[in-house]
């Protein structure tokens with residue numbers, strides 16, 4: 513069975529300027545800005561929601577398929593994902609385009625000047641679930657991407673009866689209330705952080721109860737305060753696992769989503785699924801970047817057990833269980 517991960521694929525170019533932007537921006541010359549900052553360092557990082565989620569899923573023992581559009585500069589990124597155990601066969605290279613790129617320059621006062629180039633992601637709506645082997649798809653996730661692609665993927669998943677996780681996140685501002693409602697309606701899971709939940713409520717003009725009634729389950733994450741899962745008429749509070757040490761938060765939401773997918777694939781109780789997600793998130797906090805953490809499934813389950821006690825059945829996560837398997841209460 514296949515898990516389809518859709519969402520952005522991007523390179524992040526992170527620069528550091530060892531000075532203060534404000535000393536170089538002249539208010540009397542504001543109508544004519546021409547600035548060049550000599551930066552001290554630059555890092556190029558692999559990012560984007562889809563590969564971030566897929567990378568953690570591969571660590572958790574799955575083989576997800578990423579469906580996305582990328583540019584001519586994607587070669588080494590593809591090799592990296594192949595090596596990590598991600599199926600990249602549905603990642604399509606757009607000739608003459610670059611992979612989405614985020615350029616950010618940070619000064620010593622933590623001020624930032626950034627530019628985002630959408631690049632090949634702008635072609636994502638040319639891809640289709642109809643071109644995949646649909647009978648084989650167990651679950652899909654629709655993560656932040658070109659808005660037209662997100663709308664199209666929702667419609668296709670609904671038409672084809674593919675269970676999907678709706679993860680609109682930073683693209684909520686570009687989606688209409690109607691599109692958001694359509695995405696949440698009938699989703700296996702709607703997942704957002706608490707701020708985004710408020711934005712979806714505003715745009716859809718739905719009450720909290722009405723919004724919670726649309727998908728089968730809703731997950732609201734609250735940063736270091738944990739997360740809440742609303743499913744099957746129950747409310748499950750999920751704690752956080754403090755990182756040791758806390759290094760950098762980028763990509764935490766994506767890793768959390770990988771854990772949620774893992775739990776759903778193995779039909780685990782929501783309480784366990786949420787805890788797996790929280791632990792998957794913590795590993796990202798302990799490293800720079802979004803794909804530099806590493807663990808084996810055995811190490812992951814051992815850490816889980818050390819925190820939450822003995823968890824019979826957790827070892828089964830390594831095996832490819834049939835989709836109707838009911839996991840033990842861990």
Ligand SMILES: Nc1ncnc2c1ncn2[C@@H]1O[C@H](COP(=O)(O)OP(=O)(O)OP(=O)(O)O)[C@@H](O)[C@H]1O
Pocket residue numbers: 704705706732733734735736737738739751752753754755761762763764765766768789790793794797
């Ligand atoms: N400081 C933290 N310590 C421990 N766990 C954390 C921390 N921050 C986030 N997490 C875990 O990650 C989950 C998702 O975090 P958060 O709610 O910040 O998502 P997000 O806002 O979507 O993040 P992102 O910035 O990646 O988009 C939390 O529910 C929690 O389990």
Ligand SMILES: [Mg+2]
Pocket residue numbers: 681682705765766
């Ligand atoms: Mg997020």
